[in-house]
Amino acid sequence: MDEQGQMTGKKVIVGVTGGIAAYKAAELVRxxxxxxxxxxxxxTEHATKFVAPLTFEALSGNRVVWDMWSHETSPMDHIHWGxxxxxxxxxxxxxxFVAKMANGMGDDFxxxxxxxxxxxxxxxxxxxxxxxxxxxxxxxxxxxxxxxMVVMDPSAGELACRTEGPGRLPEPxxxxxxxxxxxxxxxxxxxxxxxxxGPTREPIDPVRYLTNRSSGKMGFALAGAAAMRGAKVVxxxxxxxxCPPSGVTFAPVNTTEEMRREVLDRSxxxxxxxxxxxxxxxxxxxxSERKIKKENRSFSIELEPTPDILAELGSGNRGGRRILxxxxxxxxxxxANAKTKLKKKNLDMIVANDVSRTDAGFDxxxxxxxxxxxxxxxxxxxxxxxxxxxxxxxxxxRKIWESAK
Ligand code: PMT
Numbered sequence: 001m002d003e004q005g006q007m008t009g010k011k012v013i014v015g016v017t018g019g020i021a022a023y024k025a026a027e028l029v030r031x032x033x034x035x036x037x038x039x040x041x042x043x044t045e046h047a048t049k050f051v052a053p054l055t056f057e058a059l060s061g062n063r064v065v066w067d068m069w070s071h072e073t074s075p076m077d078h079i080h081w082g083x084x085x086x087x088x089x090x091x092x093x094x095x096x097f098v099a100k101m102a103n104g105m106g107d108d109f110x111x112x113x114x115x116x117x118x119x120x121x122x123x124x125x126x127x128x129x130x131x132x133x134x135x136x137x138x139x140x141x142x143x144x145x146x147x148x149m150v151v152m153d154p155s156a157g158e159l160a161c162r163t164e165g166p167g168r169l170p171e172p173x174x175x176x177x178x179x180x181x182x183x184x185x186x187x188x189x190x191x192x193x194x195x196x197x198g199p200t201r202e203p204i205d206p207v208r209y210l211t212n213r214s215s216g217k218m219g220f221a222l223a224g225a226a227a228m229r230g231a232k233v234v235x236x237x238x239x240x241x242x243c244p245p246s247g248v249t250f251a252p253v254n255t256t257e258e259m260r261r262e263v264l265d266r267s268x269x270x271x272x273x274x275x276x277x278x279x280x281x282x283x284x285x286x287x288s289e290r291k292i293k294k295e296n297r298s299f300s301i302e303l304e305p306t307p308d309i310l311a312e313l314g315s316g317n318r319g320g321r322r323i324l325x326x327x328x329x330x331x332x333x334x335x336a337n338a339k340t341k342l343k344k345k346n347l348d349m350i351v352a353n354d355v356s357r358t359d360a361g362f363d364x365x366x367x368x369x370x371x372x373x374x375x376x377x378x379x380x381x382x383x384x385x386x387x388x389x390x391x392x393x394x395x396x397x398r399k400i401w402e403s404a405k
Contacts, residue, residue, distance in 0.1 A: 008036030010183050011085040013119070015110045016056070018046025020160040021092035021126040021169035026051060028091060028172040029059045032179070040081065042066065042110045044097065068109040078109050082117025087182055090114070092126035092169045095137050101149070102140035120182055121149040124175055129165030152178055177246045181228045187398060189230030194270040195223045196263060196277035196309075198238035200256040204301060205288040213362040214278035216240030218327070218386050222274055223248050225390035234270070236262045238277060256280055256306040263309050267322075272397055274325040275310045276351075278362070282306060314346030323400055325349045325393070331356040338372050348374050348400055351393060359383060371396060 012032055016025045025041075032039040041056040043066035053064040065073050065081075074080075082088055090097065090110075097111070101123070106112035114121065123144055131137060132154060141151050152175065156166045169175075197219020201211045216237055223235040224245035233248040236259055244250040251266065253259045256279050267273050282303035310326050324347045328338040331354075338352035352370045355361030360368040360383070367389050371379040381392060 007032075007180055007183055009038070010036075010087070011038040011040070012179065012183075013081055013085045013088045013113070014039060014041045014056075014060075015088060015090040015093075015114070016041060016043045016047040016051070017090065017092060017094045017097040017110070018044050018050060019092045019094045019126050019169075020050060022047050022050040024169050024172055025091050026055055026059060028089075028175055029056055031172055031176050033060060035176070035180075038062075040064075040085070042081065042113060044108055044110050046094075065109050068112070073109065078112040079116045082113045082119050085117075085119045087120050087122060087179060088114065088117050089122045089124065089175070089179060091122075091124035091175055093123045095125075095127050095131050095134070095140075098123065098125055098137060098140045098144065102143040102147075122152060122175075122178060122182060123149050124152045124169055125154055125167075126169035127154075127167050128159060129163055129167045132165075132167040150178070150182065174246065181247060184228045184230075186230030188226055188394065191226075191271045191401065192232040192234075192269060193226050193272040193274065194234045194236065194263065194267045195219055195226065195274045196236045196259065196279075197223065198240040199278050200238045200259055200280045200306075201254045202256065202280050202283035202306070203287045204284050205290065205292045207291050210280060210283065211239075212278050212280065214238070214240075215363040216242050217363070217365070218367060218390075219274075219276035220245060221386040221390040222276055222393065225387060225394055229391075229394065234266050236266065236277075256283060256309070260307050260309045260312070263313070267313065270322065271401065272323045272325065273313060274393075274397070276327050278329060279309060280306055308345070310347070311345045321404065323348045323397060323404070325351070325397060327351045327353055329353050329355045329361060335370060335372065335378065338370070342372055342374065349396065373400075 014029055016022050029039055039060045040062045041060055041064045048066055053066055056064045100111050101114055106115045145151055154166050155168045155170045157168050158164055159167050198216035199212045199214040201209045203209050220242050223233050227233045227245055227247040235248045236251045251262045253262055283306050285302040285304040326347045328341050328350050330337045334352050334354050338350050342350040350372050353361050359366050366383055367386050368383045369381055
């Protein structure tokens with residue numbers, strides 16, 4: 001599997017219509033090609049006024065079609081293209097093109113191709129804010145959704161017409177995320193999964209805190225992969241510098257108690273809980289309300305244990321349908337410690353993470369783990385990216401879910 005999900009070898013048609021955001025479609029085509037996608041571009045005639053077909057031809061390595069009547073266009077291309085591809089992406093989709101699709105019009109290559117397409121269609125509207133908010137445009141967009149097309153909300157910000165508001169074409173990377181999601185196997189579509197990520201933070205005084213080195217990368221990778229595979233995902237995360245993956249419900253927290261409340265409140269209807277967060281085990285017993293002044297003497301901070309969130313979930317889960325997955329970050333006696341935690345917290349599976357290595361554990365791009373199952377089986381996984389590991393772990397969780405049915 002590749003980093004973007006399962007995109008290699010897929011065929012995607014990018015339909016470019018006549019708006020200023022057409023220039024961003026060039027970057028989208030570049031990203032698709034880089035992900036191994038067989039990318040073809042169809043343009044409206046108006047779009048060719050903004051970007052030359054040659055640009056897309058050079059980027060995609062394929063002939064660009066914009067003239068239905070050109071001798072280079074085969075008479076059946078408008079039928080075949082949308083039936084032999086995995087996805088059609090209209091980016092940018094102008095108000096005019098949205099109206100044509102909503103009303104079943106086919107007066108050029110792209111619009112007739114959309115009419116005949118059996119592939120999924122992703123529409124990315126981009127236009128002036130007032131045009132976007134216009135009742136007729138909104139009605140047409142609703143119509144497209146009713147017809148089964150996926151409509152991506154435009155982003156808000158400064159537009160080419162020097163106004164501010166919704167109407168901007170989302171960045172090509174965001175469109176790629178949505179494409180990747182639509183091309184992925186939706187094998188987790190029946191599951192609701194709660195995932196925790198990042199560290200927790202416990203105040204010492206108003207300006208200082210205790211925390212650990214968790215970057216959130218492992219938990220965010222799990223959330224992104226699960227959402228990509230169709231799961232409903234709730235991501236409860238301590239402070240990190242990462243952006244939540246698209247399509248997940250995000251609940252940011254600071255302290256262990258805040259994480260505990262969010263997890264307990266939000267997990268009651270979840271099928272799976274995965275706790276990748278590095279939760280602090282201790283917190284200052286009496287955090288100072290004022291900044292502690294520097295004095296020329298040593299002093300101690302009394303620590304008390306934090307609530308063990310996973311153990312609390314595990315104790316309420318006996319005989320339940322919910323799958324509980326923990327992580328164990330260890331510097332020594334990896335398997336022995338992981339097995340003890342699995343048992344003590346009543347888990348279905350624990351991911352034993354040797355955090356003494358430089359290529360695994362905290363704030364790394366890769367990870368190396370052993371998976372320990374409730375029945376005692378142990379599986380050694382090779383070193384891989386956190387995103388690839390996320391998919392591997394979700395495969396195992398899917399199997400546990402199936403066997404528990
Ligand atoms: O965030 P990254 O930089 O990508 O790093 C990833 C990671 C190293 C943080 C991750 O792979 C990992 O190992 N997470 C678990 C870290 C940890 O706190 O392990 P633990 O052995 O202390 O805790 C065992 C399990 O109990 C964990 O699932 C933890 O979330 C949970 N726990 C722990 C303490 C507590 N008070 N409440 C809990 O729920």
